[in-house]
Amino acid sequence: xRSEVExxxxxxxxxxxxxxxxxxxxxxxxxxxxxxxxxxxDVDEARDALQEAFVKVFRNLPRFDTKRAFGPWFxxxxxxxxxxxxxxxxxRGARETRDERLELRPAGAESSPxxxxxxxxxxxxxxxGLDAIGEDHREILVLKELQGFRYPEIAEILDIPExxxxxxxxxxxxxxxxxLEDLGVQYP
Amino acid sequence: xxxPVSNEDLMRYLDDELxxxxxxxxxxxxxxxxxxxxxxxxxxxxRLDLSELPGGHRHDRSVWGAVNRKLTRPVGWVLLVVGxxxxxxxxxxxxxTSPANPVEKLAVGALVVGFLILLAxxxxxxxGEWKDDPYRxxxx
Numbered sequence: 025x026r027s028e029v030e031x032x033x034x035x036x037x038x039x040x041x042x043x044x045x046x047x048x049x050x051x052x053x054x055x056x057x058x059x060x061x062x063x064x065x066d067v068d069e070a071r072d073a074l075q076e077a078f079v080k081v082f083r084n085l086p087r088f089d090t091k092r093a094f095g096p097w098f099x100x101x102x103x104x105x106x107x108x109x110x111x112x113x114x115x116r117g118a119r120e121t122r123d124e125r126l127e128l129r130p131a132g133a134e135s136s137p138x139x140x141x142x143x144x145x146x147x148x149x150x151x152x153g154l155d156a157i158g159e160d161h162r163e164i165l166v167l168k169e170l171q172g173f174r175y176p177e178i179a180e181i182l183d184i185p186e187x188x189x190x191x192x193x194x195x196x197x198x199x200x201x202x203x204l205e206d207l208g209v210q211y212p
Numbered sequence: 213x214x215x216p217v218s219n220e221d222l223m224r225y226l227d228d229e230l231x232x233x234x235x236x237x238x239x240x241x242x243x244x245x246x247x248x249x250x251x252x253x254x255x256x257x258x259r260l261d262l263s264e265l266p267g268g269h270r271h272d273r274s275v276w277g278a279v280n281r282k283l284t285r286p287v288g289w290v291l292l293v294v295g296x297x298x299x300x301x302x303x304x305x306x307x308x309t310s311p312a313n314p315v316e317k318l319a320v321g322a323l324v325v326g327f328l329i330l331l332a333x334x335x336x337x338x339x340g341e342w343k344d345d346p347y348r349x350x351x352x
Contacts, residue, residue, distance in 0.1 A: 042283040042284060045279070045280075045283070046280070049274070049279055050276060053275050057275075062265070075275050075278045075279050078275065078279045079279060079283060082279075082283055143264070146261065146264075147264070147265060150261055150265060165262065168227065169262040169263060170265060174229070175224075175229050190219075190220035190221075190223040190224050190227075191219070193223045193227070194219040194220060197255055197258060201254060201258065204258075211253075211254045211257060
């Protein structure tokens with residue numbers, strides 16, 4: 025979505041009219057769900073986080089500085105919402121588990137049952153690896169690898185200096201590699 | 213002889229965040245170092261694996277409906293409660309100051325208060341059930 029359109033929609037939403045919020049929700053829900061799913065490992069929890077994040081975004085729009093980009097601000101709120109949910113889940117004592125429903129794919133997406141089984145097993149290992157590396161490593165990997173953000177955007181979303189993004193990514197990738205090797209994955 | 217390449221340089225190279233000049237320098241170092249080539253191959257392989265994760269493919273069902281409900285319902289509730297309180301208060305005042313027989317007033321008052329108590333109890337009961345309902349967000 026073009027930033028001028030976003031700014032106009034944000035101005036109209038700031039008056040408290042949610043009708044103008046719909047295009048923003050529809051523009052950001054796809055990538056937002058991908059980020060939240062990567063952080064939470066559960067698509068239904070990710071939808072809840074996304075809904076709550078959009079509600080918080082709408083309520084805080086009157087305070088939003090339109091000179092800033094909307095995207096990174098939205099992802100900041102979504103990230104905080106995911107973190108809150110992870111904390112709540114941990115305090116409930118629930119084990120972090122990857123939802124089996126993540127494996128649901130449209131019919132015919134894989135060419136054979138054997139190929140589907142192999143892909144499913146590989147994804148399972150990756151989710152376990154992501155679960156094992158901790159919140160900080162996981163969130164930067166999700167933003168980079170699942171959503172493809174550039175370093176300046178990652179720095180803004182995570183509220184860290186741009187110069188530390190490469191270093192954080194290096195440590196996160198190393199941690200994931202170690203976690204996957206612990207799970208029996210061999211890299212060259 | 214190329215200058216040493218840091219881990220951060222390698223990340224920026226992998227993520228296409230280097231200037232053309234820096235990129236050339238890192239590429240030269242990669243050519244000269246088996247270790248760097250191996251590291252790069254590992255990170256590229258991991259990137260490919262991660263890019264195939266299916267997270268978020270179920271976004272065909274928009275969250276807009278649920279978000280819209282959460283944004284608009286509180287306004288509706290506030291208006292309903294304000295209206296109810298205003299009409300109840302006005303009705304009570306008209307009823308209390310009317311010249312009707314006190315016994316009739318007491319009987320009608322008991323009916324109204326009883327009805328309101330039952331209504332409030334039912335609302336709180338339903339609210340409690342709704343909070344624990346795991347299927348409340350399931351759309352038909």
